[in-house]
Amino acid sequence: MTTYRAPTRDLRFVIEELIGLERLAGLADLEAVTPELLEAVLAEAGRLADEVWAPLNVTGDQQGCSLTDGAVALPEGFADAYRAFVEGGWNGINAPPEHGGQGLPAVVASATQEMWHGANMALALAPMLSAGATTLLQRHGDASLRERFLGKLVSGEWTGTMDLSEPQAGSDLGQVACRAVPDGDAYRLHGEKIYITWGEHEAAENIIHLVLARTPDAPAGHRGISLFLVPKYLVEADGSLGARNDVHCTALEDKLGIHGSPTCTIAYGDREGAVGYLVGEAHRGLKYMFTMMNEARHKVGLQGVGVAERAYQQAVAFARERIQGRRPGGEAAVPILHHPDVRRMLMTMRAQTEAMRALALLAAAEMDVAEHSPDETARAAAQRRVDLLTPVVKAVATDQAVETASLGIQVHGGMGYVEELGVPQLLRDVRIAPIYEGTNGIQAQDFTLRKVLKDGGETLEGVLAEADGVVEALRADSALAGLGDGLAEALAALRGSTQRLLRDGADDALVPLTAATPYLAQAGLVLGGWLMGRAALVARQQGDAGSGDTAFYTAKLHTARFYMRHVLPRAHGYTPAIRGGSDELEAIDDEHW
Amino acid sequence: MKVLAAVKRVVDYNVRVRVRADGSGVDTANTRMAMNPFDETAIEEAVRLREAGTASEVVAVTVGDAGSEEVLRTALAFGADRALRVESDAPLEPLAVSKALAAVADREQPDLVLMGKQAIDDDSNQVGQMLACHLGWAQATFACAVTPADDELHVVREVDGGQRTVAVALPAVVTTELELNEPRYIKLPSIMKAKKQAIERLGLAEIAVDGSPRLELLGVSEPPPREAGEQVDSAAALVDRLKNEAQVI
Numbered sequence: 001m002t003t004y005r006a007p008t009r010d011l012r013f014v015i016e017e018l019i020g021l022e023r024l025a026g027l028a029d030l031e032a033v034t035p036e037l038l039e040a041v042l043a044e045a046g047r048l049a050d051e052v053w054a055p056l057n058v059t060g061d062q063q064g065c066s067l068t069d070g071a072v073a074l075p076e077g078f079a080d081a082y083r084a085f086v087e088g089g090w091n092g093i094n095a096p097p098e099h100g101g102q103g104l105p106a107v108v109a110s111a112t113q114e115m116w117h118g119a120n121m122a123l124a125l126a127p128m129l130s131a132g133a134t135t136l137l138q139r140h141g142d143a144s145l146r147e148r149f150l151g152k153l154v155s156g157e158w159t160g161t162m163d164l165s166e167p168q169a170g171s172d173l174g175q176v177a178c179r180a181v182p183d184g185d186a187y188r189l190h191g192e193k194i195y196i197t198w199g200e201h202e203a204a205e206n207i208i209h210l211v212l213a214r215t216p217d218a219p220a221g222h223r224g225i226s227l228f229l230v231p232k233y234l235v236e237a238d239g240s241l242g243a244r245n246d247v248h249c250t251a252l253e254d255k256l257g258i259h260g261s262p263t264c265t266i267a268y269g270d271r272e273g274a275v276g277y278l279v280g281e282a283h284r285g286l287k288y289m290f291t292m293m294n295e296a297r298h299k300v301g302l303q304g305v306g307v308a309e310r311a312y313q314q315a316v317a318f319a320r321e322r323i324q325g326r327r328p329g330g331e332a333a334v335p336i337l338h339h340p341d342v343r344r345m346l347m348t349m350r351a352q353t354e355a356m357r358a359l360a361l362l363a364a365a366e367m368d369v370a371e372h373s374p375d376e377t378a379r380a381a382a383q384r385r386v387d388l389l390t391p392v393v394k395a396v397a398t399d400q401a402v403e404t405a406s407l408g409i410q411v412h413g414g415m416g417y418v419e420e421l422g423v424p425q426l427l428r429d430v431r432i433a434p435i436y437e438g439t440n441g442i443q444a445q446d447f448t449l450r451k452v453l454k455d456g457g458e459t460l461e462g463v464l465a466e467a468d469g470v471v472e473a474l475r476a477d478s479a480l481a482g483l484g485d486g487l488a489e490a491l492a493a494l495r496g497s498t499q500r501l502l503r504d505g506a507d508d509a510l511v512p513l514t515a516a517t518p519y520l521a522q523a524g525l526v527l528g529g530w531l532m533g534r535a536a537l538v539a540r541q542q543g544d545a546g547s548g549d550t551a552f553y554t555a556k557l558h559t560a561r562f563y564m565r566h567v568l569p570r571a572h573g574y575t576p577a578i579r580g581g582s583d584e585l586e587a588i589d590d591e592h593w
Numbered sequence: 594m595k596v597l598a599a600v601k602r603v604v605d606y607n608v609r610v611r612v613r614a615d616g617s618g619v620d621t622a623n624t625r626m627a628m629n630p631f632d633e634t635a636i637e638e639a640v641r642l643r644e645a646g647t648a649s650e651v652v653a654v655t656v657g658d659a660g661s662e663e664v665l666r667t668a669l670a671f672g673a674d675r676a677l678r679v680e681s682d683a684p685l686e687p688l689a690v691s692k693a694l695a696a697v698a699d700r701e702q703p704d705l706v707l708m709g710k711q712a713i714d715d716d717s718n719q720v721g722q723m724l725a726c727h728l729g730w731a732q733a734t735f736a737c738a739v740t741p742a743d744d745e746l747h748v749v750r751e752v753d754g755g756q757r758t759v760a761v762a763l764p765a766v767v768t769t770e771l772e773l774n775e776p777r778y779i780k781l782p783s784i785m786k787a788k789k790q791a792i793e794r795l796g797l798a799e800i801a802v803d804g805s806p807r808l809e810l811l812g813v814s815e816p817p818p819r820e821a822g823e824q825v826d827s828a829a830a831l832v833d834r835l836k837n838e839a840q841v842i
Binding site: 009031034036037039040041043044045047048052084087088089090093102104549 | 623624625627663666667670778779780781782783784785788
C-alpha cells in the first residue's frame, strides 16, 4: 500500500510564482512556456508517473534484477513502463528539436524528472544515465557519431550508460586503466568497469556505453584519459543493428536499495576487443565528463526531492489512519496526525522537501539562462550560479532526503521498520544519492574551495544580496517580520562563516577541508530559507488577493513559517564546527583510530 | 465518416468543490479545471474510430469561455484533427448548449456526434438527448461499446439491470459511459503540437442561438453533514432498532 501522487501543484507554484515564467521568456531555441502548457505537461507526466511507474516501485524492490548467461532480467513491468515513457516522448523533453527532442526548458524537464524519481527511482535511473550519455555525445561527438547514435538516444529507444569507475578508480578517476587500442577508424577496448547503472538489460534495443579509457600513448593520470562510445550492438551505416559487440555484463551488485536498477560489472574485450569510437579529441575525456557533471549532479538532487516527497506523502497517509493515544485533555483516541511530535516530524519532512524543490528548480532555470540567453553577460552570470548551486542541490537535497526517509519510518513506528508497507525501501533506495555522482563530501569540497573561496565569495554574495531583499520584504509585513529577522540572522551566520574561511583558509589548506561539510549544510539551510521566505511572501499576497486556491497558499504559509522557525535555525548549530578547525583530527595517531 | 466530439471543461474530479458564500453557485475561481471524464471517453473513442480507418476526420467542439479552449487543446493532443469553440462567457443551460451543438452539426455535417453522457459539474444528462431531437437523428445513450457495421452503428448501452445492444442508423448522437474505453496517456509531442494548432471560434449570434437562461437558480448549498453512526450491542438490538425506530424492516 504505497502511495504517490506527483506534486504538480507545488511544482507549478515554484516555476510560475517563485521563479516566474518571464525568467524563461526570450531564451533562444526553447519552446515558449505558458501556464496552460506547463499545466498540461505536468498533468500528463504526473498521470504516467502515478498510474504506471509508481505502482511498480515495490515490485522493483522485491523482485530485483537477475543475471543469466550475460542477460539481465528486469523486475516485472519495468520494460513496459519504460516503453510507455519512451512512447510518450518524455525522454527527449528538453533535447533540441533538431535531434528529435521537444525543446522545453530544463526547469520544466526537471519538474518531470522529480516525478519519475518519486514514482520509481530505480526505473528513473535508466533515462537519467541516458541523459548524461546523450549530452556528452551531443556536445563532443563528431557529425558521424551524432548521426548514427543521437536520434535513438534522444527518443529513448536506446539507453545510454556512463562508464567511469573501475575497482581501483572511484573518486580518483586518474587511476582509470581500461585500454583502447587503435584499430582502423575505431578502437578496441579492453578492461573492466564497475557500478554501471542500467549497464545491461533488454528494455531497449541497444545500449550505448560512454567509457573512459586510455590509449597506448596516453600520459599517466588525469591527462591521459579519453572518452569512447561503445555500443552493445554495432550500428551499420544505414542505422540498422549489426553484430553483438564484445561488451558483456559479468556480474550484478547486490545492493542496499534500488534493486530494480541493474548495477553491472561490464567486461570490455574479453574476446576480440570491444569496438569503440573516440568521442571528441584524445586525452580530453575527463574534461568532457566534467562538462556534464553539473547536470548529472543536479539530477541526483532532484532524485532526493522526489523520494523525499514520496516518503512525506506516505507518512501523512499513515498518520491520518493510525489511531493511537489521546491529545492532552482529550478523551477519545486520535489519529497520530494530531500528536505534536508527529506533526513536527511531518512538517520537517515537508518543509525541507519544499525548500529543496525550490532550490533545485531555481538552479535548473539558471541552466536555461546559462545555455540560451541571447546576452553573453547574462549567460556567464547564470553559469556561475549554476556552478555555485549544483553542489548544494546535490548534497543538501540528498542528505535531507535521507533524513526525510528516515523520519518517514519514524512516523510509522514499528510498521516503518517492517517491509510490509514499503516504507523502508525509500530509505534504502535514496541512501545511494549522497554517494554517487561525486560523494557529498566531494560536493562540500567543490562548493567550499572552487565555488566560494576561489572567487572570494563573490557569486555567493550575489545570491545572498537577493536574500537581503527578501529579509526587507518580510520585515515590511508585520505578520512576517519575525521570519525576516530569523533569515537575517541566518544570513549573518553564513556570511561570518564565509569570511572566516576566506581568512583562515588562505594560510591553512586543512581549515576549509575540515569545515566543508558543515559549511555546505549551513549554506543549504540558508538558501532554502531565502526561497521559503519568498514563498511566504507570495502566499501572503495570494491570500490577500482572495485567490481561490486558499488551501494551497495557507498550507504554504504554515510550511514556510515552520521552515524559518524550526529548520533554518539549525544553520547556527554548524557555526562552531565550521570555525573549530581540525587540530584533534590531525593530532590523533593513525594507530589510535 | 466524420465525427464531431463535444467536450466540456469542468472542475477537476480530484478537487473538493466549495459553495460560494452567497449560495449563488460553486466557486470555480482559480480552481483546477479539466476535461469532463465522460467526454474524455468520447474523444478517445472518436480518435480510435479514425485510427481504425472508420472515421476520416475528428472535430472537437466545446461551448464556453476562452478558458475552455484548454480542453480543446487536450482534445487536439488526444488526436482530434480540428477544434472549434462556440463562444459564451456565461455558462449555458443544457437546452442552449444543445442548440449551439445542433448549429455546429448543421455546419460541419458529421455522421456521428460523440459526447459524454453527462458532465460531472451539473450532472444534467440532457444535452445529448436534446441534440438528437433538434437534429432529428437517432440516439444511443450510455454507450459502453460502439461497433461500426455497414451504414449503422451497433451500440451496447448500460441500462438498469444489464446491457442492451441497439443498432442506430447514421447520422446519430451517441453519449458515452466511462466503461466505453480507457483514455490514452497523452504524448508530450502531441501536447506540443496541439499548442500550435489553430482553434476556430463561432459567436452565439453567428449561429443564432439565444443563450439567455430559462431556469431561475434559487440557491446552491452543501449537502447536510452526515451524522455520526452508533454501535449497538447485539444483532437483536440492531433488528429491534431497524424495525421500530428506523422502520425499514
